[in-house]
Amino acid sequence: MTHLNAVTLFIVSAALVIVTYIGFASARWRPAEDPMQLNEWGLGGRGFGTFVSWFLLGGDIYTAYAFIAVPALVYATGAAGFYALSYTIMVYPIAFVFAPRLWSVARARGYVSPGEFVRGRYGSQGLGLAVAVTGILATMPYIALQLVGIESVLTVLGIGGTSGNAFVRDLPLTIAFAVLAVYTYLAGLRAPALIAFVKDTLVYVTVIVAIIYIPGKLGGWAHIFGTASTQLNTVNPATGKPHGSIVLLPAGEWAYATLALGSALALFVYPHTTTGVFAAKRRNVIRRNMAMLPAYSLVLGLIALFGYMARAVPAVNAGVKAGGGNAQLSVPLLFAHMFPSWFAGVADAAILVGALVPAAIMSIAAANLFTRTIYKELLKPDATPAQETRMARLASLVMKIGALGFALELNRTFSINLQLLGGVWILQTFPAIVISLYTRWFHRAALIIGWAVAMVYGTVQAYRTPGGGQAHFGASTAPVFGHVTYIAIAALVLNLVVAAVLTLVFRLVGLQDGYDATKPSDYVADPVTLPVAAGPSARRRAAGQTAGGQTEGAAAGKAGPTAGLARESGPAPAPRIPD
């Protein structure tokens, strides 16, 4: 599997060159009048319509890691891995309910990250900080995992990966990432938005061709399911039980449902997803996309089936075994063995570019969180929009270097463990972000304590779960009251119970509540973004207003284009309240 195929390599390199060109060119796409506003660099000017948003969100949610890991899970365990399809079915009806409100309040108040919303909603720096730190912590390993996706492809291509020289081994990955870092630094969210077009075209082409072409070569679906079923039913010597089954067993149903639900609830509070939502032009863009994004879920479901196809190819099974039982290699190996080399190049390019898009968005999202909730809130409250933008660019670089360090220095297992934990952690911000869109019933201090308790519980529970040959972080599910449950869901229930009980206690003792900087009308606001700003003087006026502490956003949303601009140019600073 280490032979270098020149044709495949050429196609992959060509795709990367094209993507790099687009990345740099995107800085001039829909040029901003003042690029040094954070919502220009960090949110692409909040001007993406239905079409661009669909590509951006699709490119963002369906990452290369998912394209590698989901079929790998199906390859290794069978039907249990299909929870990813169930999860991407239910995520859109759920997000349909709250994502438009989140968009509206962010748009009306000029928020670029969920941390700011929580801070403004509760007048609580602590809660905003908790949300921001959780978001950054959960995002870092997620970026690192995109690199793991790239590595799987490079390993099968025969470059990097296998060389004894550490420098040579890491060079391709480092170069790919350095180039990504530079154009993200320059163009911000515009770069992944444009590259997403390439990514998704490659992905759709690959999947459609694969699903038509491969089963025919393998003797049909009946044979694929039959082979997979037979192989999964063989006993795993490590556990003494079968590897899995192609139809979910009753014992696995609760885990399947909680994994799907927990992942669905978590997805739209992940910073990279909220970034994609905030970048939309109008409120209806979000709702329309909830009806259009399932197209990607269909693709994900088909990709999951690749896991079974890989089972039916003896050479893939041998390759996985040779790679130390690493099921993550199954899909790249499947491509290498089934496709002619030029098309294997297209498929590998789909995975590579599919890693670059989310990695860029994630680093931007984490940078936005850091800049508004930590830098501006704690370190430099009087930062100008230009200083914010510079800080965010720098933060995105740091985030990528950190992720590269993660991927190169720590072993793959550690990244995957952290990603597992990231999912558990991020769901604990759900009460503060999503429930707060509807009610301020919870006390801010109760929410912080609920979050902290759930974070500790989730981390400890995940640590104590053995599985897959590991003593710790072996699985994302653990028995809770006799049912094997997704740890994140168990932690969320604990989170809500603690927060509810403490809210009652705090209200009883009359603990002071924070000031709410948002208004009911913010949550349904739908201001129009003007493609061309009214002129530099309007920008300056707007900046002057916000600096002067103009908080009530003058008839929010109603006042039309100028008011929209004023609020867009910078967030209305939340009044400082004794915290």
Add this chain to the structure above:
Amino acid sequence: MAKPAGLGRSPATWGTVAILLIAAVAGALWVPIYARSLPKLGPFPFFYWFQFIWVPLTAALCWICYLLLRSKRTAGSQSADGGGAVK
């Protein structure tokens, strides 16, 4: 205090939207209804083809909800934001 303008649609509309969305989620969440291999659709066990059909069905339900919620908002941002200013 005036109700937020976004809630200005009839309870019947909201009820319909709620039922459609809950149905979409429930179909995927209630695993026992599809964790079986029969009836097969060609070579595909029920477990797979049910979920694959549920994907476009969910998309259609979300689209219907979008149309239901959009119809009363032909005036665009004006009617959506008016409530906040009037209060």
